[in-house]
Amino acid sequence: MKTIFEKINRPYKKLKNDNLLIRLNYFDYKDWDKGIFSNLKEKIKNHLRKEQNNQCCYCRSKLGFDIRQTEIEHIIAKSKEKNFTFISKNLALCCPGCNSSKSTKNVLKRLSQKPLEIN
Numbered sequence: 110m111k112t113i114f115e116k117i118n119r120p121y122k123k124l125k126n127d128n129l130l131i132r133l134n135y136f137d138y139k140d141w142d143k144g145i146f147s148n149l150k151e152k153i154k155n156h157l158r159k160e161q162n163n164q165c166c167y168c169r170s171k172l173g174f175d176i177r178q179t180e181i182e183h184i185i186a187k188s189k190e191k192n193f194t195f196i197s198k199n200l201a202l203c204c205p206g207c208n209s210s211k212s213t214k215n216v217l218k219r220l221s222q223k224p225l226e227i228n
């Protein structure tokens with residue numbers, strides 16, 4: 110079965126300003142929810158939406174355009190690896206249903222067959 114991770118050919122490319130914003134404001138994985146990152150997350154979402162053909166990375170259902178209908182998924186949970194929180198290759202879009210039912214263990218198992226490149 111083809112996974113979405115092979116399908117995201119071009120992860121979001123962070124700009125200099127993005128990196129600066131992260132460096133100055135991100136210290137703990139909970140900081141992901143800070144309002145200051147809203148713009149950056151919106152840019153990541155728009156990018157991934159195109160890359161993923163507007164489909165959920167797990168169930169492939171069409172993603173809605175309402176802010177509550179699409180969530181940025183951390184393939185490796187940010188609570189487990191806080192340094193991966195803003196790594197573009199660790200990010201994908203999923204629907205709220207998949208986000209709440211996801212098992213971190215399964216995802217990691219799938220990933221271990223194809224190591225994550227950090228750029």
Ligand SMILES: [Zn+2]
Nearest residue numbers: 165168204207
């Ligand atoms: Zn889904």
